[in-house]
Amino acid sequence: MERILTRWLDIPDLRRLDVYEAHGGYKALRKALFDMKPEEIINEVKASNLRGRGGAAFPTGVKWSFIPKDSKKPVYVCCNADESEPGTFANRYQLENDPHGIIEGILITCRAVGAHTCYVYLRGEFNLQKRRLDEAIAEARAKGYVGPDVMGSGFGVEIYTHRGAGAYICGEETGLLESLEGKRAYPRNRPPFPAIQGAFGCPTVVNNVETLTNVPHIITRGADWYKSIGPEKSPGPKLFCLSGHVNKPGLYELPMGYPLKDLIYEVGGGILGGKKLKGVIPGGSSFPVFTAEEAVKVAMDFDSVRAAGSLMGTAGVMVMNEDTCMVDALKTIAHFYHHESCGQCTPCREGCGWIEKLLTDLEAGRGRMEDLEILIDAATNMEGNTVCVLADSLSMPVKSFVPKYRDEFEAHVRLGRCPFRDVHGEPAEKSHAAAAAAR
Amino acid sequence: MPKVTIDGREIDAPEGVNLIQAAERAGIEIPHYCYHPGLSIVGNCRMCLVEVEKAPKLQIACNTRVADGMVVHTKSERTIRAQKAVLEFLLINHPIDCPVCDQAGECKLQDYYMDYDAQASRFPLGKKNKKGKAIDVGSGVMLDQERCVLCARCTRFFDEITHTSELAIFQRGDHCEVDTYPGHKVDNKYAGNVVDICPVGALTEKDFRFRMRVWYLHRTPSVCAGCERGCSIDVYHHRGRIYRYKPRHNPAVNGYWMCDEGRHGFPALQNETRLTAPLVQDKDRLVPEGWAPALRRLASRILESGNAHGANSIGAVIGAQSTNEEAFALKHLMLDTLGSERVATVSWSPAGASGDDELLLRANKNPNTRGLAALGLPAHGLDALADAVAAGELKILIVMRADLVRMLGEEEFVRRFGALDYMVVLDTDANETCQMANQVLPIAAYPEIEGSFTNFQGRVQRLHQAFPPPGQALPAIEALARLGHALDGGARPSAAKDVFAQMADAEAGFRGLTLEALGPDGAELTGLRP
Numbered sequence: 024m025e026r027i028l029t030r031w032l033d034i035p036d037l038r039r040l041d042v043y044e045a046h047g048g049y050k051a052l053r054k055a056l057f058d059m060k061p062e063e064i065i066n067e068v069k070a071s072n073l074r075g076r077g078g079a080a081f082p083t084g085v086k087w088s089f090i091p092k093d094s095k096k097p098v099y100v101c102c103n104a105d106e107s108e109p110g111t112f113a114n115r116y117q118l119e120n121d122p123h124g125i126i127e128g129i130l131i132t133c134r135a136v137g138a139h140t141c142y143v144y145l146r147g148e149f150n151l152q153k154r155r156l157d158e159a160i161a162e163a164r165a166k167g168y169v170g171p172d173v174m175g176s177g178f179g180v181e182i183y184t185h186r187g188a189g190a191y192i193c194g195e196e197t198g199l200l201e202s203l204e205g206k207r208a209y210p211r212n213r214p215p216f217p218a219i220q221g222a223f224g225c226p227t228v229v230n231n232v233e234t235l236t237n238v239p240h241i242i243t244r245g246a247d248w249y250k251s252i253g254p255e256k257s258p259g260p261k262l263f264c265l266s267g268h269v270n271k272p273g274l275y276e277l278p279m280g281y282p283l284k285d286l287i288y289e290v291g292g293g294i295l296g297g298k299k300l301k302g303v304i305p306g307g308s309s310f311p312v313f314t315a316e317e318a319v320k321v322a323m324d325f326d327s328v329r330a331a332g333s334l335m336g337t338a339g340v341m342v343m344n345e346d347t348c349m350v351d352a353l354k355t356i357a358h359f360y361h362h363e364s365c366g367q368c369t370p371c372r373e374g375c376g377w378i379e380k381l382l383t384d385l386e387a388g389r390g391r392m393e394d395l396e397i398l399i400d401a402a403t404n405m406e407g408n409t410v411c412v413l414a415d416s417l418s419m420p421v422k423s424f425v426p427k428y429r430d431e432f433e434a435h436v437r438l439g440r441c442p443f444r445d446v447h448g449e450p451a452e453k454s455h456a457a458a459a460a461a462r
Numbered sequence: 463m464p465k466v467t468i469d470g471r472e473i474d475a476p477e478g479v480n481l482i483q484a485a486e487r488a489g490i491e492i493p494h495y496c497y498h499p500g501l502s503i504v505g506n507c508r509m510c511l512v513e514v515e516k517a518p519k520l521q522i523a524c525n526t527r528v529a530d531g532m533v534v535h536t537k538s539e540r541t542i543r544a545q546k547a548v549l550e551f552l553l554i555n556h557p558i559d560c561p562v563c564d565q566a567g568e569c570k571l572q573d574y575y576m577d578y579d580a581q582a583s584r585f586p587l588g589k590k591n592k593k594g595k596a597i598d599v600g601s602g603v604m605l606d607q608e609r610c611v612l613c614a615r616c617t618r619f620f621d622e623i624t625h626t627s628e629l630a631i632f633q634r635g636d637h638c639e640v641d642t643y644p645g646h647k648v649d650n651k652y653a654g655n656v657v658d659i660c661p662v663g664a665l666t667e668k669d670f671r672f673r674m675r676v677w678y679l680h681r682t683p684s685v686c687a688g689c690e691r692g693c694s695i696d697v698y699h700h701r702g703r704i705y706r707y708k709p710r711h712n713p714a715v716n717g718y719w720m721c722d723e724g725r726h727g728f729p730a731l732q733n734e735t736r737l738t739a740p741l742v743q744d745k746d747r748l749v750p751e752g753w754a755p756a757l758r759r760l761a762s763r764i765l766e767s768g769n770a771h772g773a774n775s776i777g778a779v780i781g782a783q784s785t786n787e788e789a790f791a792l793k794h795l796m797l798d799t800l801g802s803e804r805v806a807t808v809s810w811s812p813a814g815a816s817g818d819d820e821l822l823l824r825a826n827k828n829p830n831t832r833g834l835a836a837l838g839l840p841a842h843g844l845d846a847l848a849d850a851v852a853a854g855e856l857k858i859l860i861v862m863r864a865d866l867v868r869m870l871g872e873e874e875f876v877r878r879f880g881a882l883d884y885m886v887v888l889d890t891d892a893n894e895t896c897q898m899a900n901q902v903l904p905i906a907a908y909p910e911i912e913g914s915f916t917n918f919q920g921r922v923q924r925l926h927q928a929f930p931p932p933g934q935a936l937p938a939i940e941a942l943a944r945l946g947h948a949l950d951g952g953a954r955p956s957a958a959k960d961v962f963a964q965m966a967d968a969e970a971g972f973r974g975l976t977l978e979a980l981g982p983d984g985a986e987l988t989g990l991r992p
């Protein structure tokens with residue numbers, strides 16, 4: 024398949040403006056500025072069925088159309104580059120290698136919604152990535168692509184980059200806006216939605232890096248071309264972040280709807296050490312896990328994954344082989360959400376910690392059978408009752424791991440220890456090796 | 463008006479109110495922690511989750527405005543499950559210090575647990591997170607981080623009401639804690655309000671803690687006498703002692719708040735210096751006597767002087783600490799009974815007192831300056847009285863609730879008023895002026911009487927008697943009625959409502975008002991009313 028989003032693999036130095044332009048860069052922007060009305064840009068993106076890559080899969084064109092047309096206040100575009108979902112590492116490569124692709128996407132989006140300012144919110148650790156993006160913005164500004172008069176069109180856009188201080192919750196779009204405004208990243212209650220009251224109380228579009236990089240291609244090649252890639256309702260090229268127990272983990276660009284089985288066994292080169300597959304989380308850690316049997320039947324697009332009982336989220340595909348202790352895996356996930364819960368709302372603040380404590384005890388063999396019910400109960404009580412969906416992001420793994428791998432959870436209780444470890448607490452594999460060596 | 467149906471009852475709710483307020487109108491409680499009508503909405507506690515038909519998820523009532531046709535269930539299975547869940551979550555890391563917690567008895571966590579949860583804990587005691595306890599954050603506020611439910615009411619109060627932002631929430635997740643910024647403390651004239659709005663025992667008042675279990679306290683609505691704002695308050699008392707003041711909501715005067723000066727004003731009312739019996743000068747001492755001899759003595763001095771030197775040989779000073787009724791009664795006595803025109807008022811604030819600010823505090827520390835003006839009494843007039851003393855015309859001075867010696871300084875007082883033949887003081891405390899008096903009559907402090915103050919906006923607000931005055935002290939209007947009787951044998955009303963009625967007849971500003979009809983928010987002076 025032709026590489027669209029990862030062209031840097033074919034084109035050295037794509038991050039440089041001259042190279043980017045030599046390969047057709049900024050043509051889409053020119054088209055959007057001079058040949059299309061803002062309404063037409065929005066309609067084209069709507070027609071393309073592009074859906075947000077940040078996790079929620081919301082139709083991008085529809086989101087843009089919520090921005091009031093005659094807003095008396097300024098409109099803002101925010102590019103979400105906080106990329107902090109576990110197992111997710113697409114945006115960082117894009118920022119490093121294709122910053123102009125992002126800038127072009129931003130500029131077209133600004134044109135579409137009538138924004139003259141874009142803030143790029145980068146995760147705190149994105150040092151190199153911010154530098155690359157800043158360099159590219161400087162180049163684009165020097166060329167008159169960013170600034171008060173983009174390409175002489177009279178339409179001005181300023182792009183500011185802002186690095187967070189390292190909190191997962193800053194990626195949640197309203198937490199991002201609060202943080203951008205200089206406040207603690209407490210997600211906001213909705214309504215009002217950012218399209219009506221976003222950054223600084225003004226209408227705001229928040230889009231993920233990857234979402235925005237699809238835009239120039241849609242403008243250049245049209246919605247019909249775009250829809251022809253993958254399933255029509257969930258189309259497009261997609262960046263998959265493959266990690267865990269596979270032989271070739273990494274970032275892969277594949278069409279939407281690509282079979283998960285092929286992603287693991289073909290693209291990913293199969294399970295590490297020739298072991299058996301135990302489970303896959305398809306979308307970053309926030310979503311229900313697939314068992315091996317479920318996983319091999321799933322096509323990787325938003326609707327298919329949802330139909331199969333999970334969500335594709337960020338397409339951070341985490342593969343776990345038969346040696347994985349699923350109690351331990353869930354405990355690790357719980358630790359993350361406990362650590363990252365902003366602590367604003369009661370169910371998430373208290374629930375995440377409770378769940379981690381329960382899992383810590385279970386994993387250490389100190390759990391009780393009734394804890395399994397409490398886990399499900401606590402997770403259920405968090406779900407849907409909070410300000411943002413971080414709570415659901417722990418609830419969903421809990422509510423899938425526990426029933427799907429119940430025998431493992433029960434074994435921990437029955438044995439009073441982790442079955443994947445020996446009586447000394449060493450990983451079982453290691454103790455086999457030690458025993459073999461001793462023999 | 464949008465019509466909403468809550469638990470099967472149709473309610474007309476004004477546009478813009480949220481579901482908590484709409485339900486309240488129908489007497490339906492939707493439990494809540496973070497929502498406070500005087501603060502912005504944050505929707506973080508999730509205690510107010512309710513089922514709204516057509517919405518897939520439960521909705522927080524605090525952030526849901528009424529809309530016509532909305533159907534809400536506050537007691538459905540889903541709502542109840544959410545309520546129990548939120549309470550269970552809140553209690554996971556809660557220390558449950560109730561036996562030693564000052565909030566016990568008025569704690570929303572206790573109350574809601576009993577009303578909406580009442581199930582055994584599923585969380586082992588030993589695994590609770592530990593946080594700071596008994597932290598003195600400043601301005602008399604004590605913080606217990608373990609008891610905090612992180613509703614952000616206190617932080618919003620300092621952010622939105624005082625704009626000083628002394629408290630903030632630090633850390634994340636269940637490690638979150640309210641605290642001050644490093645090296646800073648709460649330093650704020652309104653800090654006590656955060657104690658009031660804290661729904662649990664996380665913020666308590668240094669002065670109040672461990673002094674009285676709240677269930678022993680009685681609450682009497684009243685008015686703060688700390689300045690001419692006259693914030694509506696509740697007086698909390700037990701066996702004739704006041705333990706605390708809390709602001710009482712009055713949209714026309716103080717909203718939900720009061721200042722700390724006013725809040726901490728009550729100890730002055732229960733000092734050792736309170737007068738409990740009439741006193742009379744005996745050489746260089748004041749000695750107690752009964753009311754009957756005291757009033758006989760005073761009446762005969764007044765009558766003698768009137769006969770010998772004319773009515774204007776008697777004068778009166780009315781302090782702006784006096785109630786409307788007290789001031790009216792003394793004015794009436796002077797003008798109508800005695801026929802003297804020598805009445806002055808004193809509206810004095812000590813040097814160094816706080817000035818006007820943007821929230822509530824007023825530089826004038828008298829609760830009834832405006833009331834005295836509305837009674838047509840002259841502002842000040844002390845100079846005229848002093849001149850009359852100097853001219854040998856003024857012989858007897860009646861001083862009610864005005865500490866002239868403290869105000870003028872002893873030397874100045876003696877220079878101006880030293881030549882008086884006789885001075886009688888009606889006051890609550892043995893102040894410096896009493897020491898110079900020939901007679902002292904002990905009167906009740908304002909939590910001990912019925913009556914009214916008129917605040918600087920012209921709002922007449924009602925005082926209620928919380929408990930009787932100490933010893934033989936009498937409400938000033940009763941003392942004046944008895945004095946009047948001793949002077950002319952005539953009967954005078956001594957109940958506040960009757961004096962008020964007389965005042966409403968005689969004084970244009972009070973026309974049409976009655977004490978009973980003032981209501982909890984008070985009422986504006988006539989002429990101010992449209």
Ligand SMILES: Cc1cc2nc3c(=O)[nH]c(=O)nc-3n(C[C@H](O)[C@H](O)[C@H](O)COP(=O)(O)O)c2cc1C
Binds near residue numbers: 108196413
């Ligand atoms: C806890 C949490 C963390 C999130 N983190 C990110 C993130 O790092 N990057 C991102 O693009 N979206 C993140 N999102 C999703 C955003 O809220 C939002 O849906 C997205 O930025 C919208 O862009 P899109 O429509 O282009 O996907 C997060 C959501 C939640 C609930």
Ligand code: SF4
Binds near residue numbers: 192369371410413414
């Ligand atoms: S759900 Fe969790 S992360 Fe989201 S606002 Fe509530 S406490 Fe914060």
Ligand code: SF4
Binds near residue numbers: 559664
């Ligand atoms: S805050 Fe309430 S529940 Fe907690 S210890 Fe105090 S009285 Fe008990």
Ligand code: SF4
Binds near residue numbers: 609613664
């Ligand atoms: S200290 Fe009290 S008011 Fe402040 S956040 Fe905690 S519970 Fe709420």
Ligand code: FES
Binds near residue numbers: 507524
């Ligand atoms: S009162 Fe509604 S969420 Fe707290």
